[in-house]
Amino acid sequence: xxxxxxxxxxxxxxxxxxxxxxxxxxxxxxxxxxxxxxxxxxxxxxxxxxxxxxxxxxxxxxxxxxxxxxxxxxxxxxxxxxxxxxxxxxxxxxxxxxxxxxxxxxxxxxxxxxxxxxxxxxxxxxxxxxxxxxxxxxxxxxxxxxxxxxxxxxxxxxxxxxxxxxxxxxxxxxxxxxxxxxxxxxxxxxxxxxxxxxxxxxxxxxxxxxxxxxxxxxxxxxxxxxxxxxxxxxxxxxxxxxxxxxxxxxxxxxxxxxxxxxxxxxxxxxxxxxxxxxxxxxxxxxxxxxxxxxxxxxxxxxxxxxxxxxxxxxxxxxxxxxxxxxxxxxxxxxxxxxxxxxxxxxxxxxxxxxxxxxxxxxxxxxxxxxxxxxxxxxxxxxxxxxxxxxxxxxxxxxxxxxxxxxxxxxxxxxxxxxxxxxxxxxxxxxxxxxxxxxxxxxxxxxxxxxxxxxxxxxxxxxxxxxxxxxxxxxxxxxxxxxxxxxxxxxxxxxxxxxxxxxxxxxxxxxxxxxxxxxxxxxxxxxxxxx
Amino acid sequence: xxxxxxxxxxxxxxxxxxxxxxxxxxxxxxxxxxxxxxxxxxxxxxxxxxxxxxxxxxxxxxxxxxxxxxxxxxxxxxxxxxxxxxxxxxxxxxxxxxxxxxxxxxxxxxxxxxxxxxxxxxxxxxxxxxxxxxxxxxxxxxxxxxxxxxxxxxxxxxxxxxxxxxxxxxxxxxxxxxxxxxxxxxxxxxxxxxxxxxxxxxxxxxxxxxxxxxxxxxxxxxxxxxxxxxxxxxx
Numbered sequence: 049x050x051x052x053x054x055x056x057x058x059x060x061x062x063x064x065x066x067x068x069x070x071x072x073x074x075x076x077x078x079x080x081x082x083x084x085x086x087x088x089x090x091x092x093x094x095x096x097x098x099x100x101x102x103x104x105x106x107x108x109x110x111x112x113x114x115x116x117x118x119x120x121x122x123x124x125x126x127x128x129x130x131x132x133x134x135x136x137x138x139x140x141x142x143x144x145x146x147x148x149x150x151x152x153x154x155x156x157x158x159x160x161x162x163x164x165x166x167x168x169x170x171x172x173x174x175x176x177x178x179x180x181x182x183x184x185x186x187x188x189x190x191x192x193x194x195x196x197x198x199x200x201x202x203x204x205x206x207x208x209x210x211x212x213x214x215x216x217x218x219x220x221x222x223x224x225x226x227x228x229x230x231x232x233x234x235x236x237x238x239x240x241x242x243x244x245x246x247x248x249x250x251x252x253x254x255x256x257x258x259x260x261x262x263x264x265x266x267x268x269x270x271x272x273x274x275x276x277x278x279x280x281x282x283x284x285x286x287x288x289x290x291x292x293x294x295x296x297x298x299x300x301x302x303x304x305x306x307x308x309x310x311x312x313x314x315x316x317x318x319x320x321x322x323x324x325x326x327x328x329x330x331x332x333x334x335x336x337x338x339x340x341x342x343x344x345x346x347x348x349x350x351x352x353x354x355x356x357x358x359x360x361x362x363x364x365x366x367x368x369x370x371x372x373x374x375x376x377x378x379x380x381x382x383x384x385x386x387x388x389x390x391x392x393x394x395x396x397x398x399x400x401x402x403x404x405x406x407x408x409x410x411x412x413x414x415x416x417x418x419x420x421x422x423x424x425x426x427x428x429x430x431x432x433x434x435x436x437x438x439x440x441x442x443x444x445x446x447x448x449x450x451x452x453x454x455x456x457x458x459x460x461x462x463x464x465x466x467x468x469x470x471x472x473x474x475x476x477x478x479x480x481x482x483x484x485x486x487x488x489x490x491x492x493x494x495x496x497x498x499x500x501x502x503x504x505x506x507x508x509x510x511x512x513x514x515x516x517x518x519x520x521x522x523x524x525x526x527x528x529x530x531x532x533x534x535x536x537x538x539x540x541x542x543x544x545x546x547x548x549x550x551x552x553x554x555x556x557x558x559x560x561x562x563x564x565x566x567x568x569x570x571x572x573x574x575x576x577x578x
Numbered sequence: 579x580x581x582x583x584x585x586x587x588x589x590x591x592x593x594x595x596x597x598x599x600x601x602x603x604x605x606x607x608x609x610x611x612x613x614x615x616x617x618x619x620x621x622x623x624x625x626x627x628x629x630x631x632x633x634x635x636x637x638x639x640x641x642x643x644x645x646x647x648x649x650x651x652x653x654x655x656x657x658x659x660x661x662x663x664x665x666x667x668x669x670x671x672x673x674x675x676x677x678x679x680x681x682x683x684x685x686x687x688x689x690x691x692x693x694x695x696x697x698x699x700x701x702x703x704x705x706x707x708x709x710x711x712x713x714x715x716x717x718x719x720x721x722x723x724x725x726x727x728x729x730x731x732x733x734x735x736x737x738x739x740x741x742x743x744x745x746x747x748x749x750x751x752x753x754x755x756x757x758x759x760x761x762x763x764x765x766x767x768x769x770x771x772x773x774x775x776x777x778x779x780x781x782x783x784x785x786x787x788x789x790x791x792x793x794x795x796x797x798x799x800x801x802x803x804x805x806x807x808x809x810x811x812x813x
Binding site (some may be wrong): 054059120339346347348349350351353354355358360404406408432434436437438451453454456457458459460461462463464465466467468469470471474475486488489509510513514515516517518520534535536537539541542543546547554558560561562565 | 585591592595596598599600602603605640649651675677679681682687695698699700701702703704705706707708709711712713714716717718719720721723724729732733734741749755758759760761762763765773775777778789791793795
């Protein structure tokens with residue numbers, strides 16, 4: 049077996065090994081997976097370790113560390129080195145690169161050459177090594193190697209390592225990196241001015257007898273100090289020409305400073321929404337929010353108020369700034385954006401965490417669209433949609449809505465009822481909207497409840513000021529029972545059960561009555577006093 | 579001009595919806611709007627609609643407000659229009675039933691102050707229904723399949739003068755045994771027009787003219803209606 053064949057065999061073994069993959073997955077969870085529960089603890093541990101090692105560095109300047117200090121330092125560096133190697137290993141799968149090369153060669157019937165395959169695998173790893181954060185990691189460990197002690201100042205790079213572990217700092221870096229072009233332009237401009245001013249001042253002051261500038265380094269130092277408006281005053285121009293250069297440099301310096309400020313400010317101004325949205329995303333993740341409300345119009349507001357009364361957690365998405373402001377005023381989690389935005393729904397976790405989506409915008413087209421994409425992204429999610437026109441109810445169902453609510457249809461129902469039967473209307477309206485104290489409530493009959501097995505006639509509902517309305521039971525309708533019964537989805541509703549009707553465990557007893565009567569009944573059931 | 583008891587003002591989506599619901603229940607309606615285009619669309623759908631200048635009291639009198647019209651629905655999408663119409667109509671007829679659409683709690687208060695009998699906020703109700711779907715999914719499913727699904731109806735039944743029911747007490751009726759019905763409550767005209775729920779604990783004494791509110795299948799309700807109006811025999 050040739051060397052190349054051995055390597056390929058090893059690669060296939062790795063590819064087939066569940067233990068190897070499990071190990072790599074565990075390391076991924078520890079170092080990179082933002083959703084892994086262990087990540088926050090690891091991050092905090094690393095932050096403390098970095099701070100401790102930097103503190104030791106400062107302490108060491110004036111004091112002797114002793115054995116313990118050395119041990120801690122060695123321990124910290126070991127951990128840093130292991131971390132660096134693990135990240136290096138995690139960055140990509142070298143064996144996959146080789147396998148891919150090998151299979152391609154087999155496919156086109158060419159002899160496989162190990163050299164190019166290995167070099168492309170190594171290139172992949174090198175790509176990791178030149179990343180800014182990887183360089184920082186490396187610089188943070190290199191000075192610990194004794195012969196390189198002169199690089200001690202690089203130990204400060206351990207502070208930069210904090211970038212890895214804190215999200216807000218990495219957001220800051222991201223914002224700045226998006227303004228790269230402006231910052232590079234500014235830097236070139238600044239370098240040009242510094243160089244010109246330094247050359248000019250050197251030219252005039254160095255040859256003058258009273259001049260304080262001895263070398264070119266002095267003049268660059270002076271130019272930067274002047275341009276940044278710091279102006280220590282340790283080097284001051286003595287000649288008229290030198291002073292003229294200072295005047296020009298001060299004006300130019302003001303320009304550079306304000307240019308720099310405006311870049312930073314505008315970068316954050318543009319990004320502030322996104323940064324806020326990211327905050328909300330992580331909040332959504334942390335609080336395990338399972339309900340997403342798209343559209344914070346009138347309907348959305350009513351739903352949100354009720355949900356928050358129930359102490360349920362939810363997050364609001366709306367494209368209008370004023371709606372978002374309103375939502376935030378009421379203390380709800382809210383993100384400005386379109387519900388139609390795929391990536392927004394993704395970052396909310398529609399595929400995993402979100403169990404329920406409410407499409408409540410005033411535009412049926414938008415509702416249908418959101419319903420459709422959400423259903424595609426997650427087949428199990430419960431979607432409740434608003435339909436403003438009755439002909440759209442079918443479309444919403446076809447798009448994948450679990451339930452539809454049509455405000456105008458509900459209005460029509462109620463209004464029509466009112467025109468025909470005003471008294472009955474009041475009763476239904478009250479019961480449905482729970483605006484009166486009477487309402488429809490359901491009580492679950494538990495397995496060990498005293499009600500299970502009892503007949504309806506044995507329970508004196510009227511004495512408890514309740515009207516039995518019906519029973520909801522799992523399973524299909526039993527035609528043997530003489531009551532009117534109706535099929536719901538996988539459940540059956542027995543209306544007005546007779547005296548002989550026997551209750552079973554897990555039945556839902558639907559009652560009409562005062563809220564407190566129902567609470568009292570539940571209470572009695574809990575204590576087994578019925 | 580034909581006499582119409584129920585008028586709808588505003589021919590937008592909402593007016594259309596209410597007109598459809600009413601005609602499904604066999605109640606004739608007539609739609610009015612001050613917008614030509616909207617009216618045209620409704621006429622094409624076979625609904626009866628006309629253009630009217632609702633700001634003119636003479637015109638309102640002309641279509642029977644203050645005379646034979648019993649209920650008007652103010653369903654304009656703009657609140658000021660509804661407010662104006664409510665004020666005009668209330669001035670013409672103090673007994674007229676005026677149902678208005680409201681967009682918010684404040685607008686509902688304004689409309690009530692202007693003289694509306696009933697203000698319905700479709701968004702509030704929809705929001706509540708969405709919430710109910712989340713909080714009590716079984717109940718919503720049950721109600722949608724029964725009360726809204728037209729299996730079970732709610733009806734009010736007036737007790738006629740000659741009925742044997744007059745003089746009986748509510749608990750003697752035993753409607754849920756003799757008929758497959760649930761008596762939700764009763765409206766005693768002597769005590770005002772509020773519904774007294776059966777579970778209030780008071781065993782109500784029935785008189786002629788009282789109104790029973792019952793829930794049940796259509797056939798059972800029909801049977802009860804016939805039983806109630808029968809001069810003699812078991813109700």
